[in-house]
Amino acid sequence: MDAIAELSLEDFTVAVEPGVTRKALNRHLHGTGLWFPVDPGADASLCGMAATGASGTNAVRYGTMRPNVLNLRVVLPDGRLLHTAGPGRQPRKRAAGYDLTSLFVGSEGTLGFLTQATLRLHPLPEAAAVTVASFPSVRAAVACTVQVLQAAVPVARIEFLDEVMVGACSRYSKMELPVTATLLLELHGSRNGLAEQQQQAEEIVRLNGGSGLAWAEEPEERGRLWAMRHDAWYAALALRPGCQGYSTDVCVPISRLPEVVVETKRDLQDSGLTGPMVGHVGDGNFHCILIFDTQDPEETRRVHAFTQRLGRWGWGCSGDSRGRAD
Secondary structure, rough: OEEEEEOOOOEEEEEEEEOHHHHHHHOOOOOOOEEEEOOOOOOHHHHHHHHHOOOOOOOHHHOOOHHHHHEEEEEEOOOOOOEEOOOOOOOOOOOOOOOOOHHHHOOOOOOEEEEEEEEOOOEEOOEEEEEEEEOOOOOHHHHHHHHHHHOOOOEEEEEEEOHHHHHHHHHHHHHOOOOOOOEEEEEEEEEHHHHHHHHOOOOOHOOOOOOOOOOOHHHHHHHHHHHHHOOHHHHHHHOOOOOOEEEEEEEEHHHHHHHHHHHHHHHHHHHHEEEOOOHHHHHEEEEEEEEEEEOOOOHHHHHHHHHHHHHHHHOOOOOOOOOOOO
């Protein structure tokens, strides 16, 4: 079941079966001027991404899976076949009746098996550029994120890595980056518009003490930077070979993000845990990847106590619906 069907370039829609992965669809779309931007890091099945309500680095610009799924073909527990928006329909706007499509997105197989997903496609940007900005502190990096969003800079991705995560990623991916709190910012747009966006972003970064703003526009260099970011889980594990990893996943309102991230960083240090931090901060979503010895009862106790305290923020226990901090 790996068919790509019902591609409509005029309607910006495509229907895929469960065997079709994100990268396979974008290869199929090559040359059409369209793409599917939801990027959870792994080359996941698109129906699986719908079932888990997947998100990823592009969500700040293009949204999560939920708004990008227009229709689902579902086999219900009693064997009946359901089209959540009606057979053959891919409405971009609807107001009548129950929104069954959104009900099934994120249901993780509990309501039925997804056998086809009709997806919303997006125009490929004319130009794209990514930069690595280094900051004197975690607070400065996260505060910069909030200001970029408040200034309506149309970022496509804005990712945070603390100094521990940057050091781990640099060693694992063999890249030389300053070992300090870091933001990866990617902009999409027209060539003229991109230059204006870059200027806006640079001004805000510098106002927050940031530096190192060299923009990469070639696909190969941008790909290297994002491959480094997507390998964060493996880079973290490499900090303590033989130990296990446990990824937390927290969502908070953007306005509270600097406070929550700084407080979490302080708690990690006070607990004596190895827990590099990384996250899709443009959505108020971040991870602590806790690396610990499961055979050490004392360390395991500290990990459990830390995660219990982390849950006190209370706005959302997961923003990604995945097992890794991609």
